[in-house]
Amino acid sequence: MEVNNSSVEHLPQLSKRFGHLRKITERPGPFCHANFSASPENLEFLSTTCKILIIGAGGLGCELLKDVALMGFNDIHVIDMDTIELSNLNRQFLFRKNDIGFSKAERAAAFINARVPTCHVTPHFCKIQDYGEEFYRQFHIIICGLDSVVARRWINGMVLSLVKYDDDGSIEQESVIPIIDGGTEGFKGNARIIIPGLSACIDCTLDLFPPQVTYPLCTLANTPRLPEHCIEYVRVIQWEKENPFKAPLDGDDPQHILWIYEKSLERASQFNISGLSYRLVQGVIKHIIPAVASTNAVIAAACATEAFKVATNCYEFLNNYMVFNDGDGIYTYTYAAERKPDCLACSNIPRSVSIEDPNTTTLEDLIKQLCEDQEFQMKSPGLTTLIDGKSKTLYMSTVKSIEERTKCNLTCSLGELGLKDGQEIMVADPTTPNTIIIKLKYNTNEVEMK
Amino acid sequence: MSSPSPKSPELSEKDKKYDRQIRLWGEHGQRLLETANVCLINASALGSEILKGVVLPGIGGFTIVDGRIVTEEDVGSDFFLDTQSIGQSKAKCCKELLQELNPDVRGDYVDESVESLLESRPDFFTTFKIVVATSLSEKTLIALSKLLWERQVPFFYCRSLGMFGSIRLQIKEHRIVESHPDSRQSDLRLENPFPTLKQHLDATNLTPKVPWLVVLYKYLQKWIEKHNGKFPRTYQDKEELRIMIREGMTADEENYEEAIRAVNSSFGGGKPPTALQNIFDDKSCNELNKNCNPFWIIVRAVRDFIQSENNGYLPLAGVLPDMTADTESYINLQNVYRQQAMQDADNIFRRTQQLLRSLGLEEDLIQEEDVHLFCREVSGLAVFRGTKISDEYEKSYKSVHIAQELRSPGSLIEHYVALRAFERFQTELGHTPGECNVETDTAKLKSVASKILSEWGIAETLSDDLVHEICRFGGAEIHSVSAFVGGCAAHEIIKIITEQYKPVNNTFIYNAITSESACFKL
């Protein structure tokens, strides 16, 4: 079991630098994965072949870049469309004050490349949706450090669409790219591994993402009780009405926030509501999620450990979900999240959508259901279907001319549109790069059939 | 369009930078953090990660103590060392790259070993708010533990070995006012309304516009009347109350629906929970003295208030959950609660002033706003009394708990014993297990572990696989494991400094192979 130095001689800079990692990768051990073979080739694979993508260069992303760079990964890509802000600096440790306004991906990559000369980080200053299959197909592992559910679902859908099947329906292993996903909020976090087509995907566990808090409009307008009600009233109603800056509300514009603050304060004092602060206004308008350096460090580290296990086979990787919380002591819990047999994203079964009565349910009702239902949580679904063998666009908001042409359908009932029980509808939505198929299920017909 | 007001409410530069964390521990927590100094003993990937987690949120200052020189291997696992650092002082290089993270933080270093500092200037360590150490020898750990216990400096000892890690907190006494529980029971006093509440509720008519609390109160009165002054306690009682409310509905009034849903969670608040009762019964509360922490003086004032004039009820928190209602009836009700809370807090504040005077202490030791915060948070108060690390190294160590845990399969206590054996091995054999020869060291480590266990009077043994794995690590420090443990430790440090959130009690063990962790009270 002596450490063998000979095979990494052609990589002299690695042999000493990664002395720590070599103990784990070049020695056999009792807890290693059955497919693990202790050898210098493990680190060599990390440094010469393995290509890893980090999505997001924010709180988790900065940590992830550092972690994978020091875990022996060499060919690292990072993608992020955001630029650096002052409020990032309490945790996004690759950025300094003079980086404010610049691309997160570019600054983060430059920092890592300067600090860790053994690795090369390639930045992509753009949206994940700007790239297609050819781009994502090149990676062995993708780690997500995102704060957006929509982006997570999109990349989940993308990686699922890359999975290829043999003639006999079994998955081609080479087409599978594991996704390691981290998420944090305050002192809570989670890390998970998704093996597309094999284990629970993001959409299988959509119910883990709580829907955003919304207040009934009548409360905002007539019976406000909380400072939040006053702020939402100003944002939703007064801004629209007065349009003070002749521009849409921009949460990053201090003038805009100040206006909302002052108007909310007026409204709050009119109703004798106390507790309204500038920080609260900002929090409500920008949907700010509290964040600290430590939770991001912990979750990113857990993700990087799993990426290392996947890439080297040294240990069995997480099956498949870990929850973390250090608000009261330190607590972790791991469990196997289960696949949903009729998952929108990873099953081929069209999901049924229950319709009470096709003669009273309008197309707009259906779209609302797709957006508000916990199981769909779509953003702006575009709907097409086949009627008498011809493709028909029912509604689409993303292309202006089509929107104009199809918006009259919104108020039509499903019956009027000629949609039958069992009708399959193709749905396009920002939450996925793929087309989702839903199947209408009319409850009234069902009753008649009994 | 409004012009910017002269006193702009906009946050200061610093408030903006720390905004995302101030939302968690408040501006007062941030102030405590910004005035605290920590000392890190032994720079390492783990040490750097711990400091990173307190430097970014803006700790006052840090000092690194390390007498070693940077090696190439160090650079491979520690992000806060670079290629140019090789051959230089580890304390100095690490300090520079960590300080570069945040200009608000003062960094310092001492390039001397902890052992020599302990000998020449032991008082040095007691000047810090918190001391945190990694990779100590048994002897140094014991000495440091005793010194810091004696001098009441909170101390963290953290380990990162291969795929395993641990955090041990040593603190004599830690008091938490804001524990930030995930859920709070609301204290509504419906069974025993204070006079102004009773007056308000009796004078309010039931309409679809009033908060559910009014609905529940009115039907509770009917229920009590029907049951000769008894309160609903059992499930059947509450079910009967729910049915009464439902029968009182004329349309589907939302406030009635909310009242029905609230039946289960609205009674029983306002009495001290067991943990709080233990704090009231504590010696520190009963035997106040000139040197006691102001926390105990407020606790005493609260206890006296509860016992002597509030019928065993806590000072009112004065927090009303949101309820569907028109603005006026909600705000009026809210004010009734707030005013009573204010009154209770004022009463307790006066009591603290009396106690301070009788102890011959300055009255400004306790501020009015301290007492108000205290009263709001009273049901979640926590006192943490720790144990000394050096006790775990005594031959007479009471290890019943460890013995018990070792008998339950898969318990991570085994990893604690394995980490202890690793350190004992180093003491006795003078090198790191598995550094060169895994096989021979595995056999030796096994016997070291058995010796420790038999000293503790424990018949169980460590699994051969675990001992082998420890040797396989050969002392390696894996960056992602250190980053995990470091992140956890950094937050524990922040908890102690800000006196908010409950810290780990007292030993945390992490196994990165299985992604599991556990906490033990040693």
Ligand SMILES: [Zn+2]
């Ligand atoms: Zn799925």
